[in-house]
Amino acid sequence: MRSTQEEEPQDPQLVRLDNMLLAEGVAGPEKGGGAAAAVSAATSSGGMSPDSSLEHSDYKSKLSQIRTIYHTELEKYEQACSEFTTHVMNLLREQSRTRPVSPREIERMVAIIHRKFSSIQTQLKQSTCEAVMILRSRFLDARRKRRNFSKQATEILNEYFYSHLSNPYPSEEAKEELAKQCGITVSQVSNWFGNKRIRYKKNIGKFQEEANLYAMKTAIGATQSEESPHTPNSTGEMKTPSPVFRRDSTAPERTG
DNA sequence: ACTAATGATTATAG
DNA sequence: CTATAATCATTAGT
Numbered sequence: 001m002r003s004t005q006e007e008e009p010q011d012p013q014l015v016r017l018d019n020m021l022l023a024e025g026v027a028g029p030e031k032g033g034g035a036a037a038a039v040s041a042a043t044s045s046g047g048m049s050p051d052s053s054l055e056h057s058d059y060k061s062k063l064s065q066i067r068t069i070y071h072t073e074l075e076k077y078e079q080a081c082s083e084f085t086t087h088v089m090n091l092l093r094e095q096s097r098t099r100p101v102s103p104r105e106i107e108r109m110v111a112i113i114h115r116k117f118s119s120i121q122t123q124l125k126q127s128t129c130e131a132v133m134i135l136r137s138r139f140l141d142a143r144r145k146r147r148n149f150s151k152q153a154t155e156i157l158n159e160y161f162y163s164h165l166s167n168p169y170p171s172e173e174a175k176e177e178l179a180k181q182c183g184i185t186v187s188q189v190s191n192w193f194g195n196k197r198i199r200y201k202k203n204i205g206k207f208q209e210e211a212n213l214y215a216m217k218t219a220i221g222a223t224q225s226e227e228s229p230h231t232p233n234s235t236g237e238m239k240t241p242s243p244v245f246r247r248d249s250t251a252p253e254r255t256g
Numbered sequence: 257a258c259t260a261a262t263g264a265t266t267a268t269a270g
Numbered sequence: 271c272t273a274t275a276a277t278c279a280t281t282a283g284t
Contacts, residue, residue, distance in 0.1 A: 142263085143280070146263050148282085149263080188263080194275095198273090
């Protein structure tokens, strides 16, 4: 016996599909009656914050829909497979009266049928995976629940940006400090500076007033007995606002 | 409703 | 991994 250890070839792609479906609870054991129960439960019991609760219930309901469709189709396929198999078996049996039909041939036929339906199932899994991915990216995308920062936070961030306009790249420590002051996360600070840099560079003219404003603010905060406020020229632009900041590597504050 | 501002994500490169 | 540039999706002003 060569003991063909084929068992189940299962290419890695299919395994990944299965894993993902399982992780998402689509292919796992049946839980709950369905979407309706989850939705009603979530809406009636306002335990969590209204936002996350509502969005999550919506997400779960759609996921449940996908799950139901997936299982229905899967059952249909299996039923069709077995029906077709018995049908073919009957045909073979009928043929065995006029032709010698070896049991091996029967096995091969059955194997072929199963392979075919297996590929169909894989397709179903793939499309289900796609649907889940789309659903995820649609509901778990933080862009959906974006909020503007508080005016104070933007003030602080702008102050830092315009007082470091020549090198607006805050170190990790500075980012943490800013995050703490603004009540946002470090990632949000990074996002803010990334957006600010590119948008400032792209359209310096738009930000001139802002730049002057904050420059003046910081100047006032820094100097107290320098000069009398005589407002030199309040008729037009003050001066050239640093054309383009260059990533100056004069501050390699790398500590980690 | 249309548009600008804005925060977050994606794609690409160093 | 970080920075940039483009793009997306929502908020807010008209």
